[in-house]
Amino acid sequence: MAAHEVQSGRRRIDDARRLAESGELDAAAEIFAELVADEEEADRAQAAVGLAVVLEQRGDVPGARAAARAALATGHPEYAAQAACHLARGFERDHLADQARGAWQAVIGVGTPAYLPAAHMALARIAAEQGDDREAEAALREAIATRDPMTGSLAAQRLAEYLLAEGEPGEAADVLIEALDMPEVADSGRLRVLLGIAHLDMACGEFTAAAQSGQDADSAALAIELLARTLPLRGRDADAETVWTYGLDHPDEGVAEQVRLRLRRDEEPQPDGDTNV
Numbered sequence: 520m521a522a523h524e525v526q527s528g529r530r531r532i533d534d535a536r537r538l539a540e541s542g543e544l545d546a547a548a549e550i551f552a553e554l555v556a557d558e559e560e561a562d563r564a565q566a567a568v569g570l571a572v573v574l575e576q577r578g579d580v581p582g583a584r585a586a587a588r589a590a591l592a593t594g595h596p597e598y599a600a601q602a603a604c605h606l607a608r609g610f611e612r613d614h615l616a617d618q619a620r621g622a623w624q625a626v627i628g629v630g631t632p633a634y635l636p637a638a639h640m641a642l643a644r645i646a647a648e649q650g651d652d653r654e655a656e657a658a659l660r661e662a663i664a665t666r667d668p669m670t671g672s673l674a675a676q677r678l679a680e681y682l683l684a685e686g687e688p689g690e691a692a693d694v695l696i697e698a699l700d701m702p703e704v705a706d707s708g709r710l711r712v713l714l715g716i717a718h719l720d721m722a723c724g725e726f727t728a729a730a731q732s733g734q735d736a737d738s739a740a741l742a743i744e745l746l747a748r749t750l751p752l753r754g755r756d757a758d759a760e761t762v763w764t765y766g767l768d769h770p771d772e773g774v775a776e777q778v779r780l781r782l783r784r785d786e787e788p789q790p791d792g793d794t795n796v
Contacts, residue, residue: 528554528562532569539573548573555589564590564598571605584609591625600626600634607641620645636662636670643674656681663698671698672705679713688720716753723749730762733771740766740777 535550551573554566567590575583583605590602607622619641626638643658659681662674675698682691695714698704726749729742743766750759766778 528560528566532562532566535566535569535573539569539576544573544577548577551586555586564593564595564602567593568598568601568605571602575605575609580609591629594629596629596631600629600631603629604634604637607638611641611645616645616649632665636665636667639665640670640674643677652681660694663694666701668701668703669705671701672707672710674698676706676709676713679710679717683713683717683720686720688717688724692717692721719749719752723753730766736771736773736777739769739771739774740781743769743774743778744781 531550531554535547535554538544538550539547548570551566551570554560555563555570557563560566567586571583571586571590574580574586587602587605591599591606593599603622603625607619607626610616610619610622623638623641623645626634639658639662643655643662646652646654646658656678659674659678663671663678665671675694679691679694682688682694692714695710695717699707699710699714704710723746726742726746730739730746733739743762747759747762747766750756750762763778763782767775767782769775769778
């Protein structure tokens with residue numbers, strides 16, 4: 520196609536945009552539609568996206584979706600991706616989850632990096648709303664893998680919270696460490712708080728194992744105390760009381776006596792400089 524024809528197409532797209540911005544939607548749609556109908560038009564994909572937007576503004580949802588599909592079919596790295604996003608968001612607004620999922624997957628199929636984080640997050644959201652935890656987890660991991668500072672941080676937070684709720688603090692910690700390694704990652708403070716929570720949960724697991732090992736009365740009593748004092752930090756006061764009771768009623772009298780002494784320290788003032796554990 521000659522250079523002047525390319526420039527002509529772009530000028531007409533600019534004209535159509537100005538018409539749309541001034542509220543002359545019918546005139547804008549006419550220009551966009553003419554450009555879309557010309558399969559030799561270099562800016563056909565861009566015109567199709569413009570037509571989809573204008574037709575939606577006019578309330579012609581089927582026409583808008585047909586135009587967006589035309590843009591998607593071009594495979595253009597920018598405008599096909601925009602068209603797929605347009606379709607996906609429209610389907611989500613209309614509560615058409617399966618169609619929305621297909622459109623977001625089409626975004627991923629186009630492969631333009633700038634659009635991948637939003638697509639993966641949307642797939643995670645749809646899967647979570649449908650109760651498909653496995654698919655939601657996979658989509659969040661894909662979002663993190665894009666290493667987008669904003670979306671990667673949000674995906675890591677959501678995935679870590681899910682893993683913590685599922686009793687997988689070690690895996691949650693791995694996710695958070697990976698996210699914190701992203702250049703200029705957003706909301707690093709929240710990520711570090713969650714990492715600290717993951718470490719608390721891992722510590723509780725180790726304290727529990729030590730308390731139940733029965734190999735060393737001193738270590739068992741210390742583990743019981745540490746577990747009982749750590750659990751309230753996770754909002755588990757009732758569990759902490761259960762642990763104290765377990766220690767006080769321990770079948771090994773040596774363990775039980777040490778637990779009594781450790782619990783009693785809450786009621787007795789400690790000498791200055793006392794650092795005993």
